Amino acid sequence: EVQLVESGGGLVQPGRSLRLSCTGFGLIFENYAISWFRQAPGKGLEWVGFIRMKAYGGTTEYAASVKGRFTISRDDSNGIAYLQMSSLEPEDTAIYYCSREYDIFHRGYDPWGQGTLVIVSS
Amino acid sequence: DIVLTQTPLSSPVTLGQPASISCRSSQSLEHTNGNTYLSWLQQRPGQPPRLLIDKISNRFSGVPDRFSGGGAKTDFTLKISRVEPEDVGVYYCMQTTQFPHTFGQGTRLEIE
Numbered sequence: 001e002v003q004l005v006e007s008g009g010g011l012v013q014p015g016r017s018l019r020l021s022c023t024g025f026g027l028i029f030e031n032y033a034i035s036w037f038r039q040a041p042g043k044g045l046e047w048v049g050f051i052r053m054k055a056y057g058g059t060t061e062y063a064a065s066v067k068g069r070f071t072i073s074r075d076d077s078n079g080i081a082y083l084q085m086s087s088l089e090p091e092d093t094a095i096y097y098c099s100r101e102y103d104i105f106h107r108g109y110d111p112w113g114q115g116t117l118v119i120v121s122s
Numbered sequence: 123d124i125v126l127t128q129t130p131l132s133s134p135v136t137l138g139q140p141a142s143i144s145c146r147s148s149q150s151l152e153h154t155n156g157n158t159y160l161s162w163l164q165q166r167p168g169q170p171p172r173l174l175i176d177k178i179s180n181r182f183s184g185v186p187d188r189f190s191g192g193g194a195k196t197d198f199t200l201k202i203s204r205v206e207p208e209d210v211g212v213y214y215c216m217q218t219t220q221f222p223h224t225f226g227q228g229t230r231l232e233i234e
Contacts, residue, residue: 050223107175
């Protein structure tokens with residue numbers, strides 16, 4: 001069974017940094033693009049950013065709301081994708097999910113992890 | 123950015139009756155490769171999202187056949203033929219045709 005597990009969330013002060021991890025189980029991690037998403041309390045889903053497979057350059061895309069503050073990277077040897085968040089703002093408070101693009105022909109995302117909660121507050 | 127607008131935002135339905143959710147895009151979701159990357163996701167209370175359908179109408183593995191998707195270009199629909207208790211939750215359309223990926227606001231499905 002394919003699983004993605006997010007970790008690294010917590011309470012952080014505005015302006016500080018935090019790194020989230022997305023660990024994959026039951027899949028050949030290097031074969032998949034990964035996206036990060038978030039969901040503010042009681043709100044809808046928001047796409048945060050994307051990292052391509054190394055075979056496609058491993059390049060990244062970001063939402064305008066996080067560009068320049070957030071960085072996605074991957075360590076395929078350990079099956080982990082990272083979301084490095086800096087200059088955090090209270091508006092970044094959300095559950096953060098990662099998911100894989102399960103194939104390039106459908107561009108659907110499955111599975112989704114359970115999420116990790118980030119609270120930005122003083 | 124592509125804006126997806128879902129209607130209705132809330133849908134009270136009777137068990138065993140059909141339900142339908144619309145998703146309208148601010149521009150065509152047809153990619154230059156001819157494919158249209160419109161997905162539907164379900165989020166049950168307290169759970170992460172779950173993929174139901176992608177590429178407009180491709181039902182994902184394990185998804186009951188009472189769920190179906192249709193549409194083209196800018197207008198898409200998710201249909202549930204007979205609502206079951208486990209279908210309660212919020213449904214989102216999502217486009218992955220271009221970056222940034224975007225979502226509809228979500229439609230809350232409730233049992234009457």
